[in-house]
Amino acid sequence: MRLTCPSCGSRGLEEFTYRGDASVRRPAADGSEQAWVDYVYLRDNPCGRHQELWYHGAGCRSWLVVTRDTRTHEVFDVRNARDVILTERQTDAGEGEAS
């Protein structure tokens, strides 16, 4: 399996570390107990398209969000985790203002 790092280009798996589901988000500090249990312990095991975190430790040391099919290992998208979260925050802020 190879991943195309946005900074470094196409690199082999040995340069990366898998760090789990990229779609989980930390609940609010006063969130329900169930929300925190879900966040800390519960993970889906999807068959198909999955967003996951990878760390390019042997390369540029960036955190990446990889969209991958767990059945075929087809990689649809690799983006910098920082860009993903910044975009998300901007969208949230935009929606907050609109409502």
Add this chain to the structure above:
Amino acid sequence: MADPLFPVLPVPHGPVRWGAMTCAQSPLAEIVSLGAFSGVGRDELVKRIHEAFGVILPDQPRAVASADGGCSFLWSGPSQWLAVAEEGAGLLSRLREVCGDVCALTSQSDSRSIMKLSGPGVREAMSRLVPIDLHPTVFGKDHVASTLAGHIPVIMWQTDDAPTYLFFVFRSFAASLFHDVSVALSGFSSSEMDICV
């Protein structure tokens, strides 16, 4: 009785040759890492370095030389670079004046040693060692890569079209890298290593 330990240089002092290929330890260099602070740090850093050194910091894995040729800047990650100059150049203090308030500056001079590989066939030999494509249409002069040589993290810089490669390796891994380089090179040369470790 315990075996006595003798201090031994991890890497041979002089250049080592396999056929026409040479592996030599580069002279000590001053190395400083630059990590731009978040916010306006990155743009301000690029601007300051441009004003002081006459060069634009690369935003992809490349190396660039300052206008006076006195130092080079290597991309080493998003908003991170390595500045490299000859020993005694006073690089850290100069950078501190130029951009010490917009980026984290850390001396890496004692953390890395630099191994230089040159000679015909060295591209093919190094293709055995690093998992990246070294074909000249992909990896050329002044291209830089952070990658693994064998299992050892390195920053690799092709400095000319010959090609010549510089490997920046953590100093404590220099002996292991030298061993791996020896194996890779000796597979491409009919002659025995001229100097034994």
